[in-house]
Amino acid sequence: MIPRYSRPRMTAIWSPANRYRIWFEIEALACEALAQQGAIPAESARTIRERGDAAMAAFSDADLARIDAIEAETRHDVIAFLTWLAEKIGPDSRYVHLGMTSSDVLDTCLAVQLVQATDILLEDMDAALEALKRRAYEHKHTVTIGRSHGIHAEPTSFGLKLAGHYAEFARNRQRLEAARKEIAVCAISGAVGTFAHIDPAVEAFVASKLGLAVEPVSTQVIPRDRHAAWFAALALTASAIERLATEVRHLQRSEVREAEEFFHAGQKGSSAMPHKRNPVLSENLTGLARLVRSALTPALEDVALWHERDISHSSVERNICPDASVTLDFALGRLATMMEKLVVYPERMMANVESLGGVVHSGEVLLALARAGMSREDAYRVVQSAAMETWTKLGTEGAKTFRQNLEAQPEVAARIPAPVLDKALDPALHLKAVDGVFERVFTAPASATAANAPKAAKASKS
Amino acid sequence: MIPRYSRPRMTAIWSPANRYRIWFEIEALACEALAQQGAIPAESARTIRERGDAAMAAFSDADLARIDAIEAETRHDVIAFLTWLAEKIGPDSRYVHLGMTSSDVLDTCLAVQLVQATDILLEDMDAALEALKRRAYEHKHTVTIGRSHGIHAEPTSFGLKLAGHYAEFARNRQRLEAARKEIAVCAISGAVGTFAHIDPAVEAFVASKLGLAVEPVSTQVIPRDRHAAWFAALALTASAIERLATEVRHLQRSEVREAEEFFHAGQKGSSAMPHKRNPVLSENLTGLARLVRSALTPALEDVALWHERDISHSSVERNICPDASVTLDFALGRLATMMEKLVVYPERMMANVESLGGVVHSGEVLLALARAGMSREDAYRVVQSAAMETWTKLGTEGAKTFRQNLEAQPEVAARIPAPVLDKALDPALHLKAVDGVFERVFTAPASATAANAPKAAKASKS
Amino acid sequence: MIPRYSRPRMTAIWSPANRYRIWFEIEALACEALAQQGAIPAESARTIRERGDAAMAAFSDADLARIDAIEAETRHDVIAFLTWLAEKIGPDSRYVHLGMTSSDVLDTCLAVQLVQATDILLEDMDAALEALKRRAYEHKHTVTIGRSHGIHAEPTSFGLKLAGHYAEFARNRQRLEAARKEIAVCAISGAVGTFAHIDPAVEAFVASKLGLAVEPVSTQVIPRDRHAAWFAALALTASAIERLATEVRHLQRSEVREAEEFFHAGQKGSSAMPHKRNPVLSENLTGLARLVRSALTPALEDVALWHERDISHSSVERNICPDASVTLDFALGRLATMMEKLVVYPERMMANVESLGGVVHSGEVLLALARAGMSREDAYRVVQSAAMETWTKLGTEGAKTFRQNLEAQPEVAARIPAPVLDKALDPALHLKAVDGVFERVFTAPASATAANAPKAAKASKS
Amino acid sequence: MIPRYSRPRMTAIWSPANRYRIWFEIEALACEALAQQGAIPAESARTIRERGDAAMAAFSDADLARIDAIEAETRHDVIAFLTWLAEKIGPDSRYVHLGMTSSDVLDTCLAVQLVQATDILLEDMDAALEALKRRAYEHKHTVTIGRSHGIHAEPTSFGLKLAGHYAEFARNRQRLEAARKEIAVCAISGAVGTFAHIDPAVEAFVASKLGLAVEPVSTQVIPRDRHAAWFAALALTASAIERLATEVRHLQRSEVREAEEFFHAGQKGSSAMPHKRNPVLSENLTGLARLVRSALTPALEDVALWHERDISHSSVERNICPDASVTLDFALGRLATMMEKLVVYPERMMANVESLGGVVHSGEVLLALARAGMSREDAYRVVQSAAMETWTKLGTEGAKTFRQNLEAQPEVAARIPAPVLDKALDPALHLKAVDGVFERVFTAPASATAANAPKAAKASKS
Numbered sequence A, B, C, D: 001m002i003p004r005y006s007r008p009r010m011t012a013i014w015s016p017a018n019r020y021r022i023w024f025e026i027e028a029l030a031c032e033a034l035a036q037q038g039a040i041p042a043e044s045a046r047t048i049r050e051r052g053d054a055a056m057a058a059f060s061d062a063d064l065a066r067i068d069a070i071e072a073e074t075r076h077d078v079i080a081f082l083t084w085l086a087e088k089i090g091p092d093s094r095y096v097h098l099g100m101t102s103s104d105v106l107d108t109c110l111a112v113q114l115v116q117a118t119d120i121l122l123e124d125m126d127a128a129l130e131a132l133k134r135r136a137y138e139h140k141h142t143v144t145i146g147r148s149h150g151i152h153a154e155p156t157s158f159g160l161k162l163a164g165h166y167a168e169f170a171r172n173r174q175r176l177e178a179a180r181k182e183i184a185v186c187a188i189s190g191a192v193g194t195f196a197h198i199d200p201a202v203e204a205f206v207a208s209k210l211g212l213a214v215e216p217v218s219t220q221v222i223p224r225d226r227h228a229a230w231f232a233a234l235a236l237t238a239s240a241i242e243r244l245a246t247e248v249r250h251l252q253r254s255e256v257r258e259a260e261e262f263f264h265a266g267q268k269g270s271s272a273m274p275h276k277r278n279p280v281l282s283e284n285l286t287g288l289a290r291l292v293r294s295a296l297t298p299a300l301e302d303v304a305l306w307h308e309r310d311i312s313h314s315s316v317e318r319n320i321c322p323d324a325s326v327t328l329d330f331a332l333g334r335l336a337t338m339m340e341k342l343v344v345y346p347e348r349m350m351a352n353v354e355s356l357g358g359v360v361h362s363g364e365v366l367l368a369l370a371r372a373g374m375s376r377e378d379a380y381r382v383v384q385s386a387a388m389e390t391w392t393k394l395g396t397e398g399a400k401t402f403r404q405n406l407e408a409q410p411e412v413a414a415r416i417p418a419p420v421l422d423k424a425l426d427p428a429l430h431l432k433a434v435d436g437v438f439e440r441v442f443t444a445p446a447s448a449t450a451a452n453a454p455k456a457a458k459a460s461k462s
Helices: A008-013 A016-036 A042-057 A061-074 A077-089 A091-095 A102-138 A158-183 A200-210 A225-252 A280-293 A296-301 A312-341 A346-354 A359-371 A376-393 A402-407 A410-415 A418-424 A427-431 A434-443 A446-451 B008-013 B016-036 B042-057 B061-074 B077-089 B091-095 B102-138 B158-183 B200-210 B225-252 B280-294 B296-301 B312-341 B346-354 B359-371 B376-393 B402-407 B410-415 B418-424 B427-431 B434-443 B446-451 C008-013 C016-036 C042-057 C061-074 C077-089 C091-095 C102-138 C158-183 C200-210 C225-252 C280-293 C296-301 C312-341 C346-354 C359-371 C376-393 C402-407 C410-415 C418-424 C427-431 C434-443 C446-451 D008-013 D016-036 D042-057 D061-074 D077-089 D091-095 D102-138 D158-183 D200-210 D225-252 D280-293 D296-301 D312-341 D346-354 D359-371 D376-393 D402-407 D410-415 D418-424 D427-431 D434-443 D446-451
Strands: A143-148 A151-157 B143-148 B151-157 C143-148 C151-157 D143-148 D151-157
Touching: A008 A102, A008 A312, A016 A042, A016 A061, A016 A077, A016 A102, A016 A200, A042 A077, A042 A091, A061 A077, A077 A091, A077 A102, A102 A158, A102 A200, A102 A225, A102 A312, A102 A434, A143 A158, A143 A346, A143 A427, A151 A158, A151 A346, A151 A359, A151 A427, A158 A225, A158 A434, A158 B158, A158 B225, A225 A280, A225 A296, A225 A312, A225 B158, A225 B225, A225 B296, A280 A312, A280 D296, A280 D312, A296 A312, A296 B225, A296 B296, A296 D280, A312 D280, A312 D312, A359 A376, A359 A402, A359 A410, A359 A418, A376 A402, A376 A410, A402 A410, A402 A418, B008 B102, B008 B312, B016 B042, B016 B061, B016 B077, B016 B102, B016 B200, B042 B077, B042 B091, B061 B077, B077 B091, B077 B102, B102 B158, B102 B200, B102 B225, B102 B312, B102 B434, B143 B158, B143 B346, B143 B427, B151 B158, B151 B346, B151 B359, B151 B427, B158 B225, B158 B434, B225 B280, B225 B296, B225 B312, B280 B296, B280 B312, B280 C296, B280 C312, B296 B312, B296 C280, B312 C280, B312 C312, B359 B376, B359 B402, B359 B410, B359 B418, B376 B402, B376 B410, B402 B410, B402 B418, C008 C102, C008 C312, C016 C042, C016 C061, C016 C077, C016 C102, C016 C200, C042 C077, C042 C091, C061 C077, C077 C091, C077 C102, C102 C158, C102 C200, C102 C225, C102 C312, C102 C434, C143 C158, C143 C346, C143 C427, C151 C158, C151 C346, C151 C359, C151 C427, C158 C225, C158 C434, C158 D158, C158 D225, C225 C280, C225 C296, C225 C312, C225 D158, C225 D225, C225 D296, C280 C312, C296 C312, C296 D225, C296 D296, C359 C376, C359 C402, C359 C410, C359 C418, C376 C402, C376 C410, C402 C410, C402 C418, D008 D102, D008 D312, D016 D042, D016 D061, D016 D077, D016 D102, D016 D200, D042 D077, D042 D091, D061 D077, D077 D091, D077 D102, D102 D158, D102 D200, D102 D225, D102 D312, D102 D434, D143 D158, D143 D346, D143 D427, D151 D158, D151 D346, D151 D359, D151 D427, D158 D225, D158 D434, D225 D280, D225 D296, D225 D312, D280 D312, D296 D312, D359 D376, D359 D402, D359 D410, D359 D418, D376 D402, D376 D410, D402 D410, D402 D418
Parallel strands: none
Antiparallel strands: A143 A151, B143 B151, C143 C151, D143 D151
């Protein structure tokens, strides 16, 4: 996480000020719960709330420095904070943190921060989805070549391409939501999680006030598989970004030129080559995707903490939580803008469709021959030969189109009348299902995209 | 995946015979759908089904060799299979695969195999959960020391430890179910996914017969984020295995000896040291967990295929799909057995609880002093000093217990009467919430474990 | 590792027969060393050698089955082997494995296998290097466009491209050699590595006979950082394969068509689209590279074994050692053939160089203007404007070349006479350093490629 | 990289000021080379050097802000810097960057920074090695139990343990040195690396002045396998840290207590449990190791840049270069201090050796019986039975030691006289080779540790 690839709303979540604010909130809520139970004086809980709120409202760099100074002595961050808080609150501070352990504060705080971060990411997602949807509808019927293996296959529509990316982002939005639930848990269970010194009702109260669920069984810490699951959702989202970025990079290649990132007035593509306009945003997104993904392995290595807990996860999370969320927030924002402004060249797309002399229609011709009674093997041979003849001579003197090469073969001419051949060579054939697919992607209930599998998959016959 | 760490039920899923059986099923179902539409003769669809079923039922090594021989020529596996199938079916074979592309068969088949694999993994999970639950209830009130940082913290129960692992496995079961839905999709959309040559109704028919959902938008292939999400669920499960295995390894350490893997009669721990009984199962599981996790990075790298598809994912999946599922199946089976048979030593657990002279009760004494009006800082100082005195002299001549060192301090004696001290030093204190936690883990609705977070997490005051 | 991506020479290294052969060799050599020391009867060492050699020479599936049966009882692979060996050797077998521990055999054997595997990989490398070198010289002066960001930058030569890949493979060859040294070590130090029961001279003798170095300090096992370093070298090599494969995939794109994988007679690119010729080898190599790399993370996780050793690395290595070496061997072989047979289209390369109307020469024109006294900023503005004008109108009615657009600008015409412009727009300019670079890459002493850095890097002025 | 885990000397390397200083140095040196060639006026080169040096010496936040402002306009960092530099230098600035491309500056600068970073890491290594060596010699003869699988195996010395870690760190030092050579290269070759606009002599001059080697063939960028190799060396070093940290964590466990991290006066181990002294440094190092390793996968993914270069690596490296080097520097520093101050308890070590009633000597008794003529199988059975009897009854009423249980078996008593048994049960047996191993580790020529493998490893008999 570096300023160049950061946005302030997300970095603010990981600021010390936000962390201390949440720590205080957890402590104050616990006191209020204890007061409700009669375990501590209600008056003390009120004092703690009031003076603490005031201290947090006035929180300044001087407070930060004071806490750091105490930590330098105690080598324990929560104790440092509580000591500073006691200085602000006075004698009633003896009721603060009562029966709790540091992890109760740290892990519940991290849950709140991760939920805050996820909520921003979900908004980012919505912006990216919105951009993809708009451009998909805009280019619903823009004919472009579909490519497998980087080789022209058959025509498709540019809108259909974008619909595929939209669907992947929509799945990732669902994964992020699921991941949000995974980490939205509160634990206030004391040392090694036995509630020996604190009533589970305190946990329930704090959880409810913070909008969190209760961790069913904590072992001092909230189990780290929840966090790893969260990073898995981010890694999958990063990979979706990489896939779309890779598409844009391909489309902007000099030989393809079907789309281009917006080029700002005044922008310079290269210090040495004034003609350059490079897809630097999508290349940048490719790199950012690698970064976000790289958090997943250490997060998985964090799961197997020793016994009730060790603290090896802490240094990892202090880095990867801000790094991955800030980077992904930035990347999603950049992606949404890039897609919003992407310059699309429909005429280049059509030129590319036609650039191989029509061989991209070989599949439909193959079927037409089969329908006309030719065996699959014969049809394949005939069509492949016409296609290869076309392809090999492309751009040479006297080169013939795929149609011409087909018509030159008596086996074809005898079987396929010209109107049928017209239709087989018409790109419109490939757009006929676009409406249906758009319907499935954009208007079906969201739940259907991932979750409508019937109970049992089987390979037995019906 | 090697025989040593494989079980036949899972490896069978990845056999060529199972793959070809599913390929044929997809082709036959597609023909039946086409016949329903009137696109091909009903009689031909019947012939295809009957002769194909017969060929698959009689499928032998000779058939495998024949398909391999054709593939050596065509360098294309699906074409090789279809050619072999045509030899079995005769002229009606020209209706097989009509309007489809290889990926329709390959990707839908992989979906079926992954669903089959997941169903076995879910059964494995249930066995592991059952073992954990049984042992958790058995040791619900078996007092043991809770450890943070490997250091004795406070007592807990061994059943509570196991309940924590149960809850993690239960979460992973949910993740596996979600992952099953992710990959349980069918695509029969033809080249670059446009349905140019085949009606979407065929896809719907095949999907329904196979118990799959329809992929809303395929680009010749089913998007690879679905598969990566599946591997993420496996990786998380592997990490849960590692955490439990690490716990067992710790418990069996010579200095701890609180539990031990079952040692078979005739088993030899070491060729050189006859006294050895090693936690080899849990160490093995630790390694297997690393293996399962290692599939995730290549699966994530597979997501960003070029344009409508490239085939770089294929060699990866031919390896990691069998490897990860077979290894995880084996590991879950081994884990369930290991936990079923784990030899637990409650008296050693109690001995360890007491081995530090009682300092593990320092937390409750601290609270008792606070309740008795001492400031947190003073109480901490007093208790830490008694604890360190006990700890440092442990096992030396004239060493005193934590209780004796506490009672020697006038500040303590003056504030805490003996009955209160008795209670603070009683392990029973740490078991009082066990029932409640068991209730949350074992009898709450499954959905509640991960998904009951209210809408908004916030750190603002109530 | 699956047969599809395996070659027999490498898989043989990982066969049980090879492993048992090496195990016996280690045991027999240790006996010979002990006999030299007078620790066991020389006659017994001879009997062990002779009968053991005979047993290994006659080693059959029945022996495998017998060893497996014993292991099923003892649950210890080395003990099972030694028991089988004792059956073959008779009473003198009591001198076998004397003072040794299983790891002495297992780890030294693994070292031998890894060295054998590395030697094959080094030969593979040589074949790949040879192919790259031959093609590089063949196309030393074949003009092609250099691309940064996928955008045409300036001309280069195709041979120069290949020289860059050659240099990367040469570096990886050096890394593999270094990795070979890392793992070519022998440990015969007994339980926890103290030589309590065996003289270090035995280790030295066995090491020397096996062509290995002595592990300076083993802790029962050979430390696993050595193995991780070996996997790092493989992962780097895999990445070189991916880079070259990615280049070929790009060159074969329909829009680029500068080179193509050899297409076999009879080969079918697609079941549905007869016109397809896909870069399936290079896509396959991309996937295989991901697989080889995926072994590195578990290898790194294996390093931190507990205390003197735990056995968590074993299940990992039983998989990743064969998998990674077999896959890399196959990939290197495929890559060498692919590059040997790559079909190169120099005229397409030249056509692509010219396809942007000459804007790829903008850099040299910029310099010419600067040399002619124009300020960098002004020159950049002028040249960028001419380039963008050319680029934007490409292929449209009345489009002008870069040269025409430049000449239309009085500032240019006034400063650069036609002959200077001729030279600036001549691709030959970009080939003038090719000889020098080839000299540096192909004929400089190997050591110079990586290792000729002077002592201190610094940014201070000279 | 966060301040908590950073040290200023390393973070300074990654500051903008250091980067711009190096950029200027490269540009100035290139001008000096060009002046030597007569390509630009010598007077201009002097002016550039003088005014540039002055500007860099006076470099302030205002300059940073100015550069940032220009970059916001041009969206190109090097152009922004050059524009700022031109403002400082005046008209002669038109000779700056002549014939170069941004990557020449960026990649050579990164090489300088990585070399600077490596030099600090090598110093860190030396401090860690020094601490390990000192403690190893201090405890050369401190008897401690060796453990395999966490189970007591046989005695060893604590110094021998540390010698093993020393050797691993020494190997990593060699790997870091090799990695330093890998990245210590300079490229000044212009667009796509053809030297079309700049003479290779400029590159040679700049390289030599900066203490770098010349990159034999750059493609505008320095190939990224070099950087990935560097991150591999860091990842291996991180794993060595994790292994040592894991050892310390185990030794400090409450049940083991053989060593302890230094506990500062005033330090608090737990907010809730005053008795806690936790191995937080080694746990922290475990987490930091995961972080450093996590940079390796994206570094490997950076290798396969498209064609002559794309810029996807840039965002990755802007993060992982500082993050990994700063984190590893911090970790190595923390590790050296931790090992310097580690509190070792030799008497606890000896108590643990004896804690299993002597069964840890089973291996030598087994050999003694074999030497006395008993068959391996019989001896194993007898010794295992005595050991298990001892182990099982440990700590119970009337429990017997291993020696007592052995002597109770007539087969043993008949074969092994008491003095022989005395010797077999004496820990001194396990220290006899310590001197030899120390000699191999600490005084052998450094090159011998990794590199003395003879040419061919083989399993054939001598």
